Amino acid sequence: MKRIGIIGAGYTGLSAAYTLAKAGFDVTILEKGQYPGGLAGGFTMEGSNLEIAYHHIFKTDKDIIALAKETGADTNLKWHNSSVALYYDNKLYPFMSALDLLRFSPLSFLNRIRAGLAVLYLQKIRRYKQFIKIPAYNWMLKNAGKSVTRVIWEPLLKGKFDQFYNKVSMAWLWARIHIRANSREKGDSGEKLGYFDGGFDVFTQKLVEKITKYGGKIVLNNSIKEISVLPDKTIQLEASLGNYIFDCVIATTPGFIFAELVKNNKNITPTYIDKLKSIDYLGAILYVFSSSQEISKYYWHNINDLNSPFLVFINHTKLIDKKNYNNKYVYYVGAYLPHSHRYFEINQNEIIKEWEDYIKKIFPQFDPSKINQRNIFKLKYAQHIVDLDYLSKIPDYKTPIAGLYLANFSQIFPEDRGTNYAVREGLKIAEEVIKTVDGK
Numbered sequence: 001m002k003r004i005g006i007i008g009a010g011y012t013g014l015s016a017a018y019t020l021a022k023a024g025f026d027v028t029i030l031e032k033g034q035y036p037g038g039l040a041g042g043f044t045m046e047g048s049n050l051e052i053a054y055h056h057i058f059k060t061d062k063d064i065i066a067l068a069k070e071t072g073a074d075t076n077l078k079w080h081n082s083s084v085a086l087y088y089d090n091k092l093y094p095f096m097s098a099l100d101l102l103r104f105s106p107l108s109f110l111n112r113i114r115a116g117l118a119v120l121y122l123q124k125i126r127r128y129k130q131f132i133k134i135p136a137y138n139w140m141l142k143n144a145g146k147s148v149t150r151v152i153w154e155p156l157l158k159g160k161f162d163q164f165y166n167k168v169s170m171a172w173l174w175a176r177i178h179i180r181a182n183s184r185e186k187g188d189s190g191e192k193l194g195y196f197d198g199g200f201d202v203f204t205q206k207l208v209e210k211i212t213k214y215g216g217k218i219v220l221n222n223s224i225k226e227i228s229v230l231p232d233k234t235i236q237l238e239a240s241l242g243n244y245i246f247d248c249v250i251a252t253t254p255g256f257i258f259a260e261l262v263k264n265n266k267n268i269t270p271t272y273i274d275k276l277k278s279i280d281y282l283g284a285i286l287y288v289f290s291s292s293q294e295i296s297k298y299y300w301h302n303i304n305d306l307n308s309p310f311l312v313f314i315n316h317t318k319l320i321d322k323k324n325y326n327n328k329y330v331y332y333v334g335a336y337l338p339h340s341h342r343y344f345e346i347n348q349n350e351i352i353k354e355w356e357d358y359i360k361k362i363f364p365q366f367d368p369s370k371i372n373q374r375n376i377f378k379l380k381y382a383q384h385i386v387d388l389d390y391l392s393k394i395p396d397y398k399t400p401i402a403g404l405y406l407a408n409f410s411q412i413f414p415e416d417r418g419t420n421y422a423v424r425e426g427l428k429i430a431e432e433v434i435k436t437v438d439g440k
């Protein structure tokens with residue numbers, strides 16, 4: 001029975017651990033955080049588990065749906081009606097259907113048609129290779145026009161990628177639009193989004209339960225500091241709770257963190273380290289609050305205002321019944337930002353003050369005195385930058401060290417990172433390890 005170490009208990013690590021433990025390997029996950037689930041992990045909001053960052057899945061998310069079924073979490077997976085609004089020039093506009101676009105008055109009628117045709121084209125076209133080397137911003141300027149780009153796409157790209165907004169590959173945007181368009185099933189009246197009753201923690205706990213049932217272990221609060229190879233070719237992980245020795249290790253951390261862990265090994269070259277560090281990441285700030293006030297009738301709000309300190313406002317209890325949260329409405333406010341942004345330094349009350357002032361601008365009826373619980377989360381690596389050279393930057397699963405693998409969300413392309421793809425990567429890397437061990 002081979003000893004497999006997995007660094008990170010996010011969905012990539014948990015899915016890999018589940019598959020390997022089920023296949024009979026001796027699996028140990030070492031996680032630096034206090035809870036499993038990684039970016040999809042949760043906290044207690046109004047007595048219930050809730051994700052620190054807003055999460056839902058689409059009907060096209062086949063891998064996570066299949067694993068939920070296999071582990072028994074699917075009985076909690078429910079589909080809910082989505083609703084989307086776009087905030088532009090001091091006004092909220094419904095933004096869900098072709099009809100909404102036709103009525104979208106910030107654009108001239110001709111530009112509304114142009115915006116619709118550009119999206120329709122991307123929905124229909126199946127091949128993305130032609131888009132890899134084209135910036136999404138430029139593609140939209142050329143094909144949807146200046147006004148459409150300024151009103152719709154530029155604020156979204158800037159909100160998601162900050163200063164990298166005009167460097168992001170059109171292949172990434174194609175995937176978002178194309179996959180989303182195909183996520184409606186026959187008979188669905190509108191878009192349906194998946195959420196686990198009890199939160200994503202239900203799925204996380206099912207995975208933990210199965211891993212443990214098959215003999216696997218998960219050690220939390222245990223940060224890996226260094227990876228080294230011992231003379232007998234086994235791999236040693238130096239962790240905050242001691243040293244561990246494995247025959248095989250899968251790291252699920254971002255590349256730049258992995259680079260720090262392996263850099264002192266003799267067959268790790270500066271070129272390999274440079275490649276790992278070549279992918280830029282943005283962090284994210286999430287403000288989650290509960291209130292006795294219903295602030296909006298929509299679930300998802302894109303804030304298309306370049307002066308806004310945040311990109312999205314989400315009315316979680318528009319999707320999920322508020323009875324789960326002591327009958328309070330639950331809201332997320334989110335922004336993707338570079339690590340150097342002052343929000344990563346300043347006191348959370350300052351962020352709350354600035355953001356609440358802005359929420360009041362969008363929703364004049366918003367009353368902060370109705371807020372019951374406030375939480376701020378600062379995530380260090382939340383979104384990687386999928387630029388024009390991205391394909392050449394993606395690190396291989398196999399590393400220069402035999403038996404050491406890297407599987408993280410930067411390897412997903414052209415799709416955006418998401419829980420579905422974390423599960424897919426986890427299952428794929430586990431199969432790869434099983435194949436190698438079996439000598440296939």
Ligand SMILES: Cc1cc2nc3c(=O)[nH]c(=O)nc-3n(C[C@H](O)[C@H](O)[C@H](O)COP(=O)(O)OP(=O)(O)OC[C@H]3O[C@@H](n4cnc5c(N)ncnc54)[C@H](O)[C@@H]3O)c2cc1C
Nearest residue numbers: 008010011012032038039053055056223224382418419422
């Ligand atoms: C704001 C936001 C909103 C999102 N919304 C959605 C959504 O609606 N739907 C969706 O499907 N996906 C969404 N996602 C994406 C989704 O959360 C991720 O794609 C997925 O959870 C990534 O899983 P992972 O295991 O690859 O990475 P992570 O979840 O990042 O897991 C990596 C783990 O490694 C651990 N680790 C790092 N360094 C070390 C170390 N040195 N030692 C030990 N452990 C270490 C980390 O603590 C972490 O737990 C969202 C993400 C964000 C940030």
